Amino acid sequence: MDTLLLRLVVLLGCLGWAHSLSCGSAGNWTIISSQSALAQYANCTQFLGSVSINGSDVSDLSPLHSLTSVQLAVEITNTKLFNLQGLSSLQSIGDKFFIHSNPSMAALDGLAVQVVTGGIFIYDLPVLKSISSLKFLNYINPNGSAQYPFGLSIYRNPALSSLDGLQNLKTIGNSFFLGDLPLISDFTGLPANITTVNFTLSSLSTVASFKAFPPLAAVPGTSGVAVTISSMSVSTLDGLVVPTISNLTISSNSQLTSIAALKSSTLNGPAVTITQNNYLCDYSGINTTALAIRGGIINIANNCGSSTVGSVLGPTPTGLLSLPSSGRSTVPGFFVALVASLTVYFATAHL
Known part of the structure; x- marks a missing residue:
């Protein structure tokens, strides 16, 4: 009996070792x-x-x-x-x-x-x-x-047609990046809320709106969410809810005409870059006055049909309280270069 018990203990021990x-x-x-x-x-x-x-x-x-x-x-x-x-x-x-x-x-x-x-x-x-x-x-x-x-980065998957699973x-x-997903047409499948530090959407060519996009919240202890929206086909940002924004980059959105959805956002900076949005002439969605007073870097150029910095080929941009009536930044060139570097950093930090 004792021998049988001993064998059983040894066997169980071996099984436990194998199991771990x-x-x-x-x-x-x-x-x-x-x-x-x-x-x-x-x-x-x-x-x-x-x-x-x-x-x-x-x-x-x-x-x-x-x-x-x-x-x-x-x-x-x-x-x-x-x-x-x-x-x-x-x-x-x-x-x-x-x-x-x-x-x-x-x-x-x-x-x-x-x-x-x-x-x-x-x-x-x-x-x-x-x-x-x-x-x-x-x-x-x-x-x-x-x-x-x-955090979560999903990009360069040309056959992916749904975000179901998230x-x-x-x-x-601390980052959320979706990019180069040509068959993603909406944001169904995302979690009910997203808390992060860096948020980037890029080259989602068939997404028509931010309908059903969950609210974006900043990680506690940070100055807000760094938001980058580039090479999208949306005409407005309606549906995008971001209470506090740190750095903001909106670039190369071929159909974008309105950023009014950002009126309810607090913009903390230090950098704002809005460039190469050919149909964006109204900046009334953001107020950069406080940001400018704090010494923030503001680069707003080549929008509204403009092909060169400082010129307006389309209707005069309106609504940007901290800039001249032309809506063009008067920030020195080295600041513009710095903003460009920051833009590249935020767009590629997830890669």
């Missing part, structure tokens, strides 16, 4: 570059450090069916995967999660991750049609730590 097998190396990357190499991690329940699955013959993630957590980052790239079947046990990622450059990946099916601390990047997936499996995702940077400047996010991290 750690792989990888703390602080380092583990590179898995083939299907045969992936098979070596079949019993792993947690990865120390970071892991990159980067192999042109990788077509099956089922060897990772027991994996529940990764200490740092995960990258899945340059594989033959059609989806993410095999990762259904993965619950948490301690840093960033990159899914990119997988030419056959049409969906994220199989993914059930709930927490990603450092940010999610989904990009350069030419046949990706659905991100609905992100419905299990609840938190990106759940503690709002400034250590992680990123509705259960309770935190979205």
